[in-house]
Each structure stands twice: as structure tokens, then as C-alpha cells.
Amino acid sequence: MKNYVIRRLLQIIPVFLGILFILFFIIDKAPGSIVSNIMDPTMTPELKAALLEKLDPNLPFYQKFWNWLVQAAHGNFGYSSKHFKPVIDVIGENIGVTFALSLTALIIAMLIGIPAGIISATKQYSAIDNFLTVFSLLGLALPTFFAGLLMLKVFAVELKWFPTFGFISSTNINADFWTKLGDHAYHLILPACVLGLAETASFMRYTRSSMLEVIRSDYIRTARAKGLSEKVVIYKHAFRNAMIPIVTLLGFRIPGLISGALMTETIFSLPGVGKLSVEAVNNRNYPLLIGINAMLTLATLFATLIADILYAAVDPRIKYD
Amino acid sequence: MNKKLFVTALSSLLAVSALAGCSGGGSSTPTPDAGSSTPAATAEAGGGEASTTPQVLRFGCSGYDIVLNPILSSNVYDGWANDLMFQGLTKTNSSGEYIEGDITDSIELSEDKLTYTFTLKDNVTFSDGSPMTADDVVFTYMTMKDPDYTGPRAGVAATYDSVEKIDDTHVAFHMVAASPANLQNFTYGVLSKAHYEYSSMEEFEAKNNDPMGTGPFKLESAQAKQYINLVKNENYWDAANAPKLDGVQFLEVSEEALLPALQNKEIDFAQPAAKLENVEAVEEMADTHLVSYLANGYTFMCFNTTRPTLEDVKVRQALVYALDRRNFLLAEYGSNELVALGMCPISKTSWAYPGDDELNAYEYDLDKAASMLDEAGWKDTDGDGVRDKDGVKLSLDWLVYPEATWPGTLSGMAFDSWKQIGVELNIKTLDFNTVAETAMDAAPGEKDFDIYTMGFSLSADPDPTGGLFDYDAYSAGGYNASGFYDERSQELIKLGLAEFDQDKRAEIYKEWAIRQNELLPTLIVAYRSEIWAINNNVHGLDDIGVYTSWTDLIKDVTMD
Numbered sequence: 001m002k003n004y005v006i007r008r009l010l011q012i013i014p015v016f017l018g019i020l021f022i023l024f025f026i027i028d029k030a031p032g033s034i035v036s037n038i039m040d041p042t043m044t045p046e047l048k049a050a051l052l053e054k055l056d057p058n059l060p061f062y063q064k065f066w067n068w069l070v071q072a073a074h075g076n077f078g079y080s081s082k083h084f085k086p087v088i089d090v091i092g093e094n095i096g097v098t099f100a101l102s103l104t105a106l107i108i109a110m111l112i113g114i115p116a117g118i119i120s121a122t123k124q125y126s127a128i129d130n131f132l133t134v135f136s137l138l139g140l141a142l143p144t145f146f147a148g149l150l151m152l153k154v155f156a157v158e159l160k161w162f163p164t165f166g167f168i169s170s171t172n173i174n175a176d177f178w179t180k181l182g183d184h185a186y187h188l189i190l191p192a193c194v195l196g197l198a199e200t201a202s203f204m205r206y207t208r209s210s211m212l213e214v215i216r217s218d219y220i221r222t223a224r225a226k227g228l229s230e231k232v233v234i235y236k237h238a239f240r241n242a243m244i245p246i247v248t249l250l251g252f253r254i255p256g257l258i259s260g261a262l263m264t265e266t267i268f269s270l271p272g273v274g275k276l277s278v279e280a281v282n283n284r285n286y287p288l289l290i291g292i293n294a295m296l297t298l299a300t301l302f303a304t305l306i307a308d309i310l311y312a313a314v315d316p317r318i319k320y321d
Numbered sequence: 322m323n324k325k326l327f328v329t330a331l332s333s334l335l336a337v338s339a340l341a342g343c344s345g346g347g348s349s350t351p352t353p354d355a356g357s358s359t360p361a362a363t364a365e366a367g368g369g370e371a372s373t374t375p376q377v378l379r380f381g382c383s384g385y386d387i388v389l390n391p392i393l394s395s396n397v398y399d400g401w402a403n404d405l406m407f408q409g410l411t412k413t414n415s416s417g418e419y420i421e422g423d424i425t426d427s428i429e430l431s432e433d434k435l436t437y438t439f440t441l442k443d444n445v446t447f448s449d450g451s452p453m454t455a456d457d458v459v460f461t462y463m464t465m466k467d468p469d470y471t472g473p474r475a476g477v478a479a480t481y482d483s484v485e486k487i488d489d490t491h492v493a494f495h496m497v498a499a500s501p502a503n504l505q506n507f508t509y510g511v512l513s514k515a516h517y518e519y520s521s522m523e524e525f526e527a528k529n530n531d532p533m534g535t536g537p538f539k540l541e542s543a544q545a546k547q548y549i550n551l552v553k554n555e556n557y558w559d560a561a562n563a564p565k566l567d568g569v570q571f572l573e574v575s576e577e578a579l580l581p582a583l584q585n586k587e588i589d590f591a592q593p594a595a596k597l598e599n600v601e602a603v604e605e606m607a608d609t610h611l612v613s614y615l616a617n618g619y620t621f622m623c624f625n626t627t628r629p630t631l632e633d634v635k636v637r638q639a640l641v642y643a644l645d646r647r648n649f650l651l652a653e654y655g656s657n658e659l660v661a662l663g664m665c666p667i668s669k670t671s672w673a674y675p676g677d678d679e680l681n682a683y684e685y686d687l688d689k690a691a692s693m694l695d696e697a698g699w700k701d702t703d704g705d706g707v708r709d710k711d712g713v714k715l716s717l718d719w720l721v722y723p724e725a726t727w728p729g730t731l732s733g734m735a736f737d738s739w740k741q742i743g744v745e746l747n748i749k750t751l752d753f754n755t756v757a758e759t760a761m762d763a764a765p766g767e768k769d770f771d772i773y774t775m776g777f778s779l780s781a782d783p784d785p786t787g788g789l790f791d792y793d794a795y796s797a798g799g800y801n802a803s804g805f806y807d808e809r810s811q812e813l814i815k816l817g818l819a820e821f822d823q824d825k826r827a828e829i830y831k832e833w834a835i836r837q838n839e840l841l842p843t844l845i846v847a848y849r850s851e852i853w854a855i856n857n858n859v860h861g862l863d864d865i866g867v868y869t870s871w872t873d874l875i876k877d878v879t880m881d
Contacts, residue, residue, distance in 0.1 A: 031751075031754075031758050031759070032752075032754035032755050032757065033758070035798075036754045036757045037753060037757050038395075038473065039775075039777060039800070040473065041476075041786065041787035041788040041794070041800055042476025042477060042479070042480070043473075043476040044476065044479070044787060044794075044798075044799070045794075045796050045797055045798030047475045047479060048798045049798060051475060054471050055471055079523075081471055082386065083386060083387075083388065084388055084390075084393055084472075085526070090545070093544070093545035093546075094545060149577060152577065152581065153581075156581060157581040160585060163585075164578045164581040164585055164587055165572070165574040165578040165587065166547060166548075166574070167544075167547055168544075168547065168548070169587075170377070170379055170548065170570050170572055170587070173548060173550050173570075174542070266577075267575055267578070268578070269383065269574050269575040270546075271546030271547055275546070282724075282753065282754060283754070
């Protein structure tokens with residue numbers, strides 16, 4: 001196990017460098033530059049060229065790649081000239097809300113999706129199974145922007161149960177920590193439900209199919225034959241084994257916690273990495289774009305490693321050496 | 322999305338106008354509440370009743386960058402927050418002329434028109450109570466000339482050679498060239514030298530979190546993409562013009578949530594997109610009213626006149642005759658009240674606008690368009706439905722960006738109506754930055770498009786130098802992509818900058834605008850309106866206009 005983890009950690013390095021190299025290559029080939037959308041007649045071509053040279057010196061992309069690595073090794077992950085701040089600060093300002101939103105959505109999805117999947121599987125083809133199946137297909141099919149606008153209209157505008165925008169009420173900007181925390185939670189409920197909707201559905205589908213497979217296996221029949229109660233059979237014997245594919249699914253969801261959710265962030269006026277990345281592309285703010293992608297790449301690589309390790313933990317048949 | 326794009330495309334020349342409130346002539350009464358921790362509303366706050374709840378005005382919009390420094394910010398929304406915290410040497414009046422700013426007593430122009438000497442008011446202080454002097458002005462304007470400066474004002478900095486302190490209240494700007502448009506370079510808020518002095522540009526930029534100017538408000542706190550919270554500057558030097566509000570909040574609200582937030586009274590006013598659906602939604606709200614006016618800007622459609630298909634003015638005119646722009650305006654904006662048909666490169670709001678009678682509106686006329694193409698020698702000789710001439714087909718590439726909806730609508734309508742007169746149109750959708758690169762950044766001869774569309778905001782001064790219609794800007798990185806040369810037009814642009822009398826200047830620009838309207842290197846598609854939705858409990862904002870930003874009105878704003 002220890003050797004396996006070390007080997008996997010070492011593998012992360014070349015994969016990470018390779019992905020970054022490709023990223024620098026793509027950016028080099030992309031049209032437009034950070035000064036292309038300056039629309040100001042006093043900015044003559046000479047002034048724009050001088051500005052571009054200061055912000056993004058004309059170097060071959062592998063040179064830029066190397067410079068970035070050297071700087072990153074010294075803890076400098078670039079400077080966002082659009083925000084006049086280091087990239088790491090810009091990401092830092094946005095990642096908190098993204099993380100809180102995605103984590104809440106993930107928890108909602110698991111709390112609803114997994115039990116619903118189990119019920120669906122144990123009562124296959126019953127009325128409740130059909131209902132949940134339709135519901136989950138709807139959840140998967142409904143585009144986030146539509147679901148978001150709908151919930152905004154119903155729960156915020158008509159019923160006025162929730163605020164229409166933001167992460168904090170304007171009156172609570174200077175409130176104490178606990179008031180603010182409560183206010184943040186209040187602002188997150190609606191967007192987290194919207195974001196969690198599609199995920200709930202996918203958790204439910206995975207749980208259902210995995211559970212169905214397990215229920216039909218020999219050891220479940222054996223357990224039933226031993227005279228164990230249905231509850232024990234389902235929740236003790238079947239459920240644990242059915243969870244194995246869910247762990248993998250969870251592993252893949254971890255990078256999603258920090259990659260942001262563009263549509264949800266946009267509709268509910270939340271700051272977040274999703275909007276930030278799109279802005280970085282539109283403005284050709286390459287230092288920021290590279291910073292965000294480097295972070296996401298690392299998160300994805302580590303998340304898959306953790307998923308693999310967890311896999312071994314929940315499934316005794318899997319042994320790494 | 323539309324709004325956001327407009328911001329990025331915004332010419333920074335658009336006045337980062339200083340605060341209104343013509344000072345009462347330099348009275349130096351100290352603010353009574355200075356130092357007290359609760360800025361309780363005093364008698365001036367309302368009809369005698371001292372209300373206990375602070376009066377905070379909440380503005381909602383989407384797209385703050387939160388760059389709280391007047392010489393670094395290039396975003397209109399940030400610009401408004403900066404307007405409330407900083408004051409410049411000049412500002413625009415309600416007719417778009419540049420006049421003395423709040424901190425300036427007088428401006429003197431030398432005989433050779435190359436040196437502006439500003440006399441500063443002697444009682445101006447920063448929000449920490451320290452006096453503002455000529456040193457602060459010199460510091461602010463020399464920072465823009467720092468070789469490490471990467472902000473958006475390099476073009477402004479290039480208009481003056483040096484800034485000279487004469488004494489504490491007198492400062493002289495030595496300009497590179499004489500120009501009647503020079504006063505627009507001095508609108509940027511003055512920074513406190515003591516507060517902002519830096520050893521590296523990053524240190525200077527880090528002060529964006531802690532701005533300090535002479536304006537009536539100061540920063541309390543800000544959160545990226547969430548809010549900017551301004552509170553009353555208790556040390557405000559101009560006591561006679563001190564605002565009655567206790568604070569102003571800029572809240573990030575998505576386009577989708579703007580009107581709902583207004584309806585739920587989570588914000589007090591907003592600037593929704595000028596479309597009929599928004600107007601109707603606001604009119605349905607019980608406690609909200611609308612303010613609208615024609616904005617200083619236009620949307621345009623640029624023809625690449627270096628292409629054999631578009632080099633003939635008859636072809637360009639025919640294409641415009643074959644474009645039902647009135648219908649387009651109705652389809653896109655829903656109402657003729659929210660938009661005006663584009664006529665010429667001078668805004669309808671400008672003192673230099675020639676008047677509709679002098680200009681050709683190119684009313685939709687397919688027959689006329691077809692006969693003009695015939696006259697120009699473009700005929701369908703091979704029977705494929707597309708006109709041709711000397712082996713070249715009349716087939717055009719139009720670059721459209723999806724960040725705004727109107728280029729798609731307009732090009733879609735052109736596709737249909739041009740087809741009827743035998744013109745083939747290929748609509749190419751690219752992102753805004755790529756369109757800008759293809760049309761502007763590329764060198765002459767490599768500009769790979771026939772038509773592209775975009776929207777610009779304009780500065781209050783109508784000088785077209787360096788812009789869409791100036792042949793000198795036809796270069797790699799220049800803003801003229803049409804490549805059209807007309808000797809008289811270039812002459813007029815130069816004459817306009819040599820004339821300091823506004824009436825005579827207006828005549829020059831009128832002749833120029835009429836020429837452009839006829840020669841059509843670039844068609845002005847529309848002049849758009851701006852609309853504001855304001856809650857009825859806010860008083861004093863209804864005079865928002867094209868050259869009067871709401872920040873100019875702030876001193877008289879009260880709330881129920």
C-alpha cells in the first residue's frame with residue numbers, strides 16, 4: 001500500500017507537467033491578447049504594444065512554461081494585471097464561496113440521492129421506483145439555468161423565502177462572525193439546491209443500479225437464507241458493497257468542489273471560480289487562467305489518487321502492492 | 322452579458338467624471354460630526370425628524386472588478402465608486418463641456434495653448450484630514466507616466482510632457498500638443514501622495530484595498546464580486562455640499578436577478594438593459610419609476626473597404642439601403658423609444674451633431690439597393706443567384722460576437738434581405754476578443770473580414786482622432802479597420818483640433834460627419850438609450866442624464 005501511494009504520487013509529477021505544457025501550448029496558439037479588448041482611441045498601437053510587452057512579453061511558449069515553473073517553485077503563481085493583484089489572491093477571494101456552494105450541493109445530493117437510490121432498488125418497478133426514476137431523469141435533463149431561474153422566481157420573488165442575489169445581505173456586511181455565517185448559509189440554500197438537483201439524480205441512478213446488482217448476488221441470497229431480517233440484509237450486507245462504485249463517483253466529484261459552477265454562480269450572483277475562469281478566458285488573462293487550471297489539475301490528480309485508496313479501504317478484494 | 326461586454330469595450334475616455342456639487346466658494350467650515358462614531362442624520366438629513374436608521378443607498382449591477390483607484394480602473398461601475406471617493410481637476414457639465422472640477426478654482430491656458438495652469442482650492446483635504454496640495458496632483462499624474470505603470474491611462478499620460486508644481490495651490494501641465502480636447506485628460510481623481518507613495522508598482526496597486534481621496538465618501542469594506550461598501554467621509558472638506566446619505570453600497574446582482582431584487586427592495590436602483598421587456602417590468606412595479614435618455618455612444622458596422630467587393634461606395638450604400646434597420650431596432654429593443662436610428666459618427670447628444678435633416682437615414686429600399694448594385698457593375702452573370710464582377714463574387718464575411726445579442730439579430734436580418742438582392746453573406750461567430758484581434762490588431766492587408774460589428778461609448782469631446790474613422794489609426798493595433806482614405810476627412814479631423822472656439826469646431830465636425838454618412842466606410846447602426854429603475858423612496862436621482870452621472874447628483878439624494 002505504501003509503495004503504491006508513493007508510486008502514484010511520483011506519477012502525478014509528469015502528468016501535471018504534461019498537462020501544463022499542453023495548456024501553455026494552447027494559450028500560445030489562441031487568438032487575441034490581453035490588450036485586444038482595450039477600446040480607447042488614446043491608446044495608440046505603440047502604447048498598446050508597449051503595454052503588451054510589459055504584461056505578456058513575447059517569448060516562445062516553452063520559455064514561458066519554464067519561467068512559470070521557476071516562479072512557482074519560489075511561491076509566485078503569477079500576477080493578474082486585470083485585478084492588479086497576485087493570481088493566488090484573486091483565486092483565494094473566489095474559492096471560498098465556490099467550495100461552500102459545491103460542498104453543500106454535494107451533501108444535499110448524497111443525503112437525498114443515496115437513500116432514494118436504495119429505496120428505488122429494493123422496491124424495483126413499484127410506484128415509488130417509477131416516481132423516483134422520472135424525478136431523477138427530470139433532474140438530469142433540466143438545464144441548470146432553467147431550474148435556477150425557476151427556483152429564483154418561485155422561492156425568492158413570489159414567496160420571498162430567500163434573497164434574490166448574493167452571499168450576504170447588505171445590512172449584515174459589518175455583522176459579527178456568527179450572524180454572517182448564518183446569513184451565508186441562508187443565501188446558499190437556493191443555489192445549493194439547484195446545483196444539487198442534477199447531482200442528486202446521478203447519485204440516485206448510480207446507487208440504484210449498483211444496489212440492484214448486489215441484491216441479486218449469491219451472498220445476499222445466503223444472508224436471507226440464514227434468516228436475517230430484510231433490514232439487516234439490505235443495510236448491513238448489501239449497502240456496504242453497493243457503496244463501492246459510489247466512492248469512485250465521489251472521488252471524481254472532489255475537483256468539482258473547487259472548479260465552480262458557472263450557471264449557478266451567474267444566476268444567483270455569487271462570486272466563484274466558474275465565473276472567474278470564463279472572465280479570464282474572455283479577457284485573455286493568461287496568468288489567472290494558468291493559475292486556475294494548475295490548481296484544478298492538481299486537485300483532479302489528487303482526488304483520483306484518494307478515490308483509488310478509498311477503493312481499497314471499502315473493497316477488501318482490492319489490494320495494492 | 323450585454324452590459325458586461327459594453328464595459329470592456331468602453332472607451333476609458335468616457336468621463337470618469339468628478340463629483341458634482343459646485344462648491345459654495347471655498348467655505349472652510351469643519352464638518353460638525355467629524356470624529357464621532359455614529360454619523361447620525363442631523364437636521365439637514367430631512368424634514369426635521371432625526372431618523373435613527375442610517376440612510377444607505379444601494380445600487381445593484383453585475384460586473385465590478387473592484388479596482389478602487391481612479392488611475393487604474395477601467396470599469397464604469399468601479400468608476401462610479403471611485404467618483405464618490407475621488408475628485409478630479411476637471412469634470413463635464415450637463416451639456417458635455419469640460420469645466421473646473423470640484424477641487425479646482427480656475428484653469429488658465431497659456432498663449433501657445435500648451436500649458437494649463439490649475440489653481441486649486443486651498444481648503445481641500447483627503448479623507449484622513451490631511452490637506453491636498455499641488456504635490457498630490459503631480460504625484461497622481463506622474464504615476465501614470467511611471468515606466469512600470471500598466472493601468473489603462475497610458476494614452477492620457479502620453480498627452481502631457483510634465484507636471485510642474487508652482488506652489489501649493491498652483492500646478493502646471495505642459496502638453497505635448499495643443500488641443501481643445503485636452504481638458505478631458507484631467508478628470509481623474511487626485512490621489513494622496515502621502516498615502517500612495519510607493520517603492521514598487523505592486524505596492525501602489527495593493528493600495529486598491531485602501532483608497533484615499535478627497536471625495537464625500539470613503540471605503541468601509543469591499544469583497545470581490547460581492548459588494549463595495551462606502552460610508553460618508555466625516556472629514557469632507559466641502560461642508561456646504563456634504564451628502565445627506567450615510568453610505569452608498571454597490572452590490573453585485575446578476576442581470577437575471579436585477580429586477581426581482583428591485584421589486585423585493587433588496588436594492589434601491591439599477592440600470593437594466595434598455596429593452597422593452599425591462600421597461601414593462603419596471604412599469605408594473607408599484608414603487609419604482611423609470612428614467613431614460615439617449616446615451617453618448619453608438620453601435621457600428623465596419624466595412625473593410627480594401628476588399629474589391631466593398632471598395633465602391635455604391636456597394637456599401639446599397640448594402641445599407643437593403644438593411645431594414647428600423648425593423649431591426651424594433652426586433653432587438655422592442656421599442657423605438659429606447660433607441661435611435663444611427664446616422665453619423667457624432668453622437669446625437671453632442672454639440673457637434675449636424676441634425677437629422679443634413680444626413681441620409683438610408684431608409685429600407687430593396688429596389689434602390691438592387692439598381693445601385695447594377696449601376697456599380699455587380700451583376701449575376703453565371704446565374705447562381707449571387708452577383709459578381711470581374712470574376713469576384715459579391716460574397717461577404719461578417720464577424721459576429723455572441724457576448725451581445727444585437728450583432729446576431731442584425732446579421733441574421735441582413736442575411737435574408739441581402740440574399741434578395743443577390744448578395745451572399747457568411748456569418749462567422751467568434752468571441753469578442755478574437756473579433757477585436759482580427760479587425761484591429763492585425764496589420765493592414767491581413768485584416769481578415771469584410772464586415773464586423775461592435776458598440777462603443779464615446780467621450781464627451783467629439784474629436785475622432787485615433788478612432789474608427791481616422792485613417793492614421795489604420796494600422797496593426799489601431800482602431801480603424803475599414804482602411805478607407807478620404808483626404809478632406811483627414812483634413813477636417815486636424816482642423817477640428819486646431820480650432821479652440823466651440824461653435825467653429827462644431828461646424829468642422831458637422832461637415833466631417835456628413836461626409837462619413839455619405840461615404841460610409843463604417844455605418845453607425847444605432848444610438849442606444851440607457852434606462853434606470855429607481856425606487857420611489859429615493860429622491861434626487863431623476864436628473865440622471867447623458868453627461869450627468871448619478872454620482873454627480875449624490876449630494877442632494879435623500880431617502881424616505
